Amino acid sequence: MKTVTAASRWKSLEQLRSTPLRRAIDCSKLTIPSCIPESDQNYGSLPQTYNKLPSLYQGAGARGVSNLSSKIGLALYPPNQPFFKLVLDKAKVQQQLAQMGDDASEIISQLDLKLASYERQIMQKLDELQARPAIAEAIRHLVIGGNAMLHVGKDSIRMFGLRSYVVDRDPEGNVRELVIREQVSREFLPITTSNKEEGAEEEFCDVYTHVTMDPDEDRCEWYQEYDGRRLQAQSGFSKMDACPYLILRLHRVAGEAFGRGIVEEALGDLQSLESLSQAIVQGSLIAAKAVALVNPNGTTRADAISRAENGAVVAGNSADVEFLTVNKNSDFATALQTMQMIEKRLNFVFLNNEAATRDASRVTAEEIRLMATQLESGLSGTYSVLAHELQLPLVKRVMHIMGVDGALPAMPKGLIEPVVQTGLEAIGRGNDKARLTNFIQTIGAALGPEALMQYVDPSELIRRFAASDGIDTDGLVKTDDDLQNEQAQQQQLMLEEQLAQGAIANGATTATPVPQGPSPQGGAGSPAGVPAAPAGMPAA
Known part of the structure; x- marks a missing residue:
C-alpha cells in the first residue's frame, strides 16, 4: 500500500486550484501585479523569472483595490475599539444565581465589567501579534483573488497567498484538508534533516504542512514534512475553535473549494480600460512626435532644418516645410469618453468617493452620505462571510492562546461567547438609525x-440612538435610577430651602427688643437691687 504523504496530497489537490489561481493571476495583472504574480517569486525563484511583472497603462484597478481593501479593513477591524463583544447569557446566569439565592443584578453588572476588561486584553494581544498588518494583506488578496489564509501562531500571524496552499472542502463548505507548501532555506531546517553535509545542490527546499480537520469530532491535526519525512517537533492538534489555520474566502461558490474576488466581477471593464488607455497613450506619443516634411523640389534644404537650433535663422521658403499631423482628435475623444464611462462603473465597484458624488452643480452633504451608505451596504454579503471565517475564529484562537498562557481564564462554553459587532452588524445598526431618524422626523x-415629547420616551430614544452608533452608554447617559435620585435631591433641597425661609420669617415676627438703660441702684443693664461688678471682675 502506497504511503500518503503531504507532497502527494499537494499534487492531487493542486488540480482543484488551477482555475481559481488562473483567474486570480489575470485579476492581479490588471490591478496589483505583485500580489499574485504569474510565477512563484519565493526565495527559490530563478533570477530570469523574478520580478518580471507587467507595467500597466492605467491605475484605476490598483487605486480601487487599495480603497476597497482599506474600507473593508476599517469596517472589520476598527481602530481604538474591539470588533467583538463577549456576551453573557444572562438568562442562564440569573437561573443559576436564583438557585443560589444571590443578587443576580449586582453580579451580572460585575461580570459585564470583567468581560469588558477581557475584551481589552484580547485586543492588546492582537496588537502584540501584529494582526492588523496581516489582516490588511489578507484582505487585499481576498479582493483581488478571493482567497487567503492566516496562520495564527503564539508569537505572530502569517499570511499565505493562493500560490502557497491547496484546500479541500466537504459539500457543506467545511474545510477537511489543507496542504501548505513553503520554500525554506536549509539553514532553518533541524540539523537532523538539513543534510548540509551531504552536499545538496539546491539552497532551498520544499517543506509541506498537512492539516486535517474533522468538525464532527471537533479536532484539528497538523504536521510538517520534508523530503517524505515528518518533523515531529512541528506536529500538533487542537479543537476546531482553537485551530491556528484560518482559510478565508471573499465570495463563496457552491461546490467549489475556493472563493472568488471582487476584481473578477469587474475584469471585463478593467481589460477594456487597459486596452483603451494603452491605445490613447501610444496614440498620444505618435501625435506628439514632431516630423517636418520638406519639399524636395523647393529652395529650403532639409539638412539646414534638421541642424537648426531653437531660434536659429535659416534661409528658405515656408511653403516648402510642413509638419506631419495625425488628425485623430475625434477618434481620441471617442476613446476618452468610453474610458470615462468605464472608470465611472469601476468607481461603483470599488466604492470610490467619486461614485458617491452626483454630477451636478449642487450636491448636498446628506445626499453624499446617503449614497455612500447605500454603496457600502452592497458589502453585506462579504462582511457575513468574513465574520464567520475570519473574525470569530481569530478571536477564539487568541482566547485559546491567552488561556494556555494563563493570561485569560477559561470561558464557560455556552455561557460566554464572542459576538462580532462590526461589519454586517454595523450596517444593520446604521439602517436602524436611519429608520429611527425617519420615524422621529415623521412624528414631529x-x-x-x-406630541413627540408626550408620547416618546427621551431616555429610550437616547439609548437607541447610541446603540445604532455602537456607543456604550455606561457612565455617559443617566439611567432612570440616576434621574430619580437627582429629582429626589432637588425636592429635598427645595423643601429645606422653604423650611429655612419660613424659620427666618417666624423669627422676625416674634422677636422683641431688650430694654437698655441705667439702673437706679446699679450699672447700666444690671437687674434692680444688684450692684454692678467692678472693672476687671466678672458679674455675679
Whole structure:
C-alpha cells in the first residue's frame, strides 16, 4: 500500500486550484501585479523569472483595490475599539444565581465589567501579534483573488497567498484538508534533516504542512514534512475553535473549494480600460512626435532644418516645410469618453468617493452620505462571510492562546461567547438609525413637537440612538435610577430651602427688643437691687 504523504496530497489537490489561481493571476495583472504574480517569486525563484511583472497603462484597478481593501479593513477591524463583544447569557446566569439565592443584578453588572476588561486584553494581544498588518494583506488578496489564509501562531500571524496552499472542502463548505507548501532555506531546517553535509545542490527546499480537520469530532491535526519525512517537533492538534489555520474566502461558490474576488466581477471593464488607455497613450506619443516634411523640389534644404537650433535663422521658403499631423482628435475623444464611462462603473465597484458624488452643480452633504451608505451596504454579503471565517475564529484562537498562557481564564462554553459587532452588524445598526431618524422626523412633522415629547420616551430614544452608533452608554447617559435620585435631591433641597425661609420669617415676627438703660441702684443693664461688678471682675 502506497504511503500518503503531504507532497502527494499537494499534487492531487493542486488540480482543484488551477482555475481559481488562473483567474486570480489575470485579476492581479490588471490591478496589483505583485500580489499574485504569474510565477512563484519565493526565495527559490530563478533570477530570469523574478520580478518580471507587467507595467500597466492605467491605475484605476490598483487605486480601487487599495480603497476597497482599506474600507473593508476599517469596517472589520476598527481602530481604538474591539470588533467583538463577549456576551453573557444572562438568562442562564440569573437561573443559576436564583438557585443560589444571590443578587443576580449586582453580579451580572460585575461580570459585564470583567468581560469588558477581557475584551481589552484580547485586543492588546492582537496588537502584540501584529494582526492588523496581516489582516490588511489578507484582505487585499481576498479582493483581488478571493482567497487567503492566516496562520495564527503564539508569537505572530502569517499570511499565505493562493500560490502557497491547496484546500479541500466537504459539500457543506467545511474545510477537511489543507496542504501548505513553503520554500525554506536549509539553514532553518533541524540539523537532523538539513543534510548540509551531504552536499545538496539546491539552497532551498520544499517543506509541506498537512492539516486535517474533522468538525464532527471537533479536532484539528497538523504536521510538517520534508523530503517524505515528518518533523515531529512541528506536529500538533487542537479543537476546531482553537485551530491556528484560518482559510478565508471573499465570495463563496457552491461546490467549489475556493472563493472568488471582487476584481473578477469587474475584469471585463478593467481589460477594456487597459486596452483603451494603452491605445490613447501610444496614440498620444505618435501625435506628439514632431516630423517636418520638406519639399524636395523647393529652395529650403532639409539638412539646414534638421541642424537648426531653437531660434536659429535659416534661409528658405515656408511653403516648402510642413509638419506631419495625425488628425485623430475625434477618434481620441471617442476613446476618452468610453474610458470615462468605464472608470465611472469601476468607481461603483470599488466604492470610490467619486461614485458617491452626483454630477451636478449642487450636491448636498446628506445626499453624499446617503449614497455612500447605500454603496457600502452592497458589502453585506462579504462582511457575513468574513465574520464567520475570519473574525470569530481569530478571536477564539487568541482566547485559546491567552488561556494556555494563563493570561485569560477559561470561558464557560455556552455561557460566554464572542459576538462580532462590526461589519454586517454595523450596517444593520446604521439602517436602524436611519429608520429611527425617519420615524422621529415623521412624528414631529405630523403631530408637532408637543406630541413627540408626550408620547416618546427621551431616555429610550437616547439609548437607541447610541446603540445604532455602537456607543456604550455606561457612565455617559443617566439611567432612570440616576434621574430619580437627582429629582429626589432637588425636592429635598427645595423643601429645606422653604423650611429655612419660613424659620427666618417666624423669627422676625416674634422677636422683641431688650430694654437698655441705667439702673437706679446699679450699672447700666444690671437687674434692680444688684450692684454692678467692678472693672476687671466678672458679674455675679
